[in-house]
Amino acid sequence: MAAGGTSQHDDVEAVRAEARHFYATQWDPDRTVADWYDTLVRSGWGYPAWPIAWSGRGLSPRAARAARDERRATGALGPPSGIGPTLLAPMLFAHGTPEQTGRFIEAMTLGNQTFAQMLSEPDAGSDLAGVRTRAENDGDEWVITGSKIWTSNAGSVDYGMLLARTNWDVPKHAGLTFFLIHRDQPGVEVRPLRQMTGDAKFNQVFFDNARVPAADVLGDVDEGWAVTRTFLAHEKNSYNPDAHEGGPFGKVIGDMAAGAFIEHLKRQTTTSAQGRGIGSVLADLVAQFDQGDDPLVRQALARLHTTRQTMTFTNQRVKASRSGSGGASPAAPAPGVEAAGSKLTVSALTRAQRDLGLAVQGPYGMLTGDDAPAGTFQYFALSTPALSIAGGTDEIQRNHLGERVLGLPSEPSPERTVPFKDLPASAAAATRPGDPK
Ligand SMILES: Cc1cc2nc3c(=O)[nH]c(=O)nc-3n(C[C@H](O)[C@H](O)[C@H](O)COP(=O)(O)OP(=O)(O)OC[C@H]3O[C@@H](n4cnc5c(N)ncnc54)[C@H](O)[C@@H]3O)c2cc1C
Known part of the structure; x- marks a missing residue:
């Protein structure tokens, strides 16, 4: 996976020249997409701002933009884009194990895996730390039960980036875990929701004893809020x-x-x-x-x-x-x-x-x-x-x-100290089967 070459943070003109040479000598519209993606990954030119250890070249954003301009000038196909490279990759760099990062980065950069965000729930959107989808440990696996909503592209992706509750006895931000769940499995049902544009890109996703291997927990168990904060910052950006x-x-x-x-x-x-x-x-x-x-x-x-x-x-x-x-x-x-x-x-x-x-x-x-x-x-x-x-x-x-920025006081809330199971549930949540009493 590791790309060759040294880190050239700021020598934009040298980067430009090297990228120009790379695209002039390597790009050929008759190559297959898979072959081209492989070349981009191995050379580090696909995602030049990424770390050298993870298919990148460690370039500064300015130098990476110069490299991208050279690619565009030759008309060469760009690397796979979407939620994987833009959102999951930075989360892996910040929170993933080396094994996990290598596995998912390789699959997304070769165009072999796509991802959806499975965070919002019918009663947890702005209040994302209030999610009630449950994850229970079962040996080397986690068992997932609950529902997500507004999940873009859920019907077509390979994996979901899933936030679920693993501990109900601690305050709500403390009992969450972040998972990468394989979508195409028994126990995961995707129902499309139609929008006023006519598209049906949104979905509701139902989990009924779906499974996630322990190796696909991102970050530490019960520490999913730290991972989510990384996600939210990159998503906003x-x-x-x-x-x-x-x-x-x-x-x-x-x-x-x-x-x-x-x-x-x-x-x-x-x-x-x-x-x-x-x-x-x-x-x-x-x-x-x-x-x-x-x-x-x-x-x-x-x-x-x-x-x-x-x-x-x-x-x-x-x-x-x-x-x-x-x-x-x-x-x-x-x-x-x-x-x-x-x-x-x-x-x-x-x-x-x-x-x-x-x-x-x-x-x-x-x-x-x-x-x-x-x-x-x-x-x-x-x-x-x-x-x-x-x-x-x-x-x-x-x-x-x-x-x-303005330093205004935050809203007073008991939620930061009260165990999640003792928080008053909304009327809707209280009637949903499977919720803890
Ligand atoms: C195009 C699109 C794509 C999306 N894709 C995904 C996706 O792929 N995966 C996913 O998980 N989610 C996705 N979402 C869901 C999105 O993240 C949530 O809709 C959003 O966070 C708001 O949550 P909510 O719908 O539950 O609204 P609520 O949180 O119920 O908010 C309702 C209203 O109350 C206001 N409000 C709530 N709390 C406060 C507060 N503390 N102070 C002031 N006002 C408040 C809100 O601003 C809003 O106006 C998507 C949404 C859209 C529109």
Whole structure:
């Protein structure tokens, strides 16, 4: 697994030259995908910001971006993306055993395994530490019973990143464990939930005596909240368009909706928006409806632009302040509270784009599909509520900022000291079979 080569943290031009040579000599569109992924993994060029020991090159984010630009310039296929490399990998680097990290990193980087987040429950979303899915030890295995909801892509993935309760006698944050559970097994049932976009990317997942080998516990038993905190910090940051590949707003709809959005863009072969960010779709609509001289529209566009630019500068400042520890690379410490600010801004920007785009279209904004001036935009408009909820709601981000930046007092709560089994259960939870009394 370990890639060759030395760590070149900051010599961006040397990295650029080496990457250019690599892609010029290695990339060939006639190679099979599996063969190409293998080359990327073994060379370290697939995920150059990752540690050298784990298929990376230990590059600074700036140098890694230069390498990525060289890849794009040659048109070479990129490495597998998605939740595995963006969210699970940093968790493995921080909490995994060497055996576990090697096993999952190899499978995800070769494109052999995909992952879903199995965290939220019907009564535990913002209050994630209140999950009631139960894990009981049975020799070398754990037995899982309970239910998760809003699980994006659960029907198609290989593994779930699962948070479950292993100890009911301690306060709620103390009795949780993080598991990597194989989805395709007896005892795991996935039921799709249909969204107003028409997609059914969401699911409810039911566990009835499903099994997880002890080797697939991530972090220590009963210490799952520490692992979850790492996850949440990286997840929040994943909504930051400056932290990822793709043009402005390319990532804004979150993992589930972004995947659907991109698929949708591909289907919209007749629109001029094909393959472009929603910002340029909006620009097209303004031109199409001849609104470019309207002072209110111009003002709204200017506000969008300046907010976006300001966010980029803030993100650059944050990255610079973290550069001492490897910057924003997945192997560096998890992003801090600044990610809450970026997520709130992205969420507000998305709503502003939606409102402006619909206003520009007037009554045509009510149409959909082929009748709509830009079907892509209508799909985007229906997807926007997701952004204020997924990865932690706007209110929760504001709580973070209030407590950790402004120093406001946190809400008084007995939950940090009372054993979980003694906490008053909600009416819904109290009637669910299998819950502890
Ligand atoms: C597009 C999308 C994709 C998702 N994908 C996944 C996934 O793959 N896996 C997964 O596990 N989950 C996923 N989720 C679920 C998501 O994480 C939760 O919906 C979210 O954390 C909110 O939890 P909840 O729905 O239980 O709402 P609740 O927590 O019940 O919140 C309801 C309302 O109360 C407010 N509120 C709650 N607590 C507070 C507080 N302390 N202070 C102020 N206001 C508060 C909230 O802001 C919200 O407005 C996804 C959600 C979306 C929209």
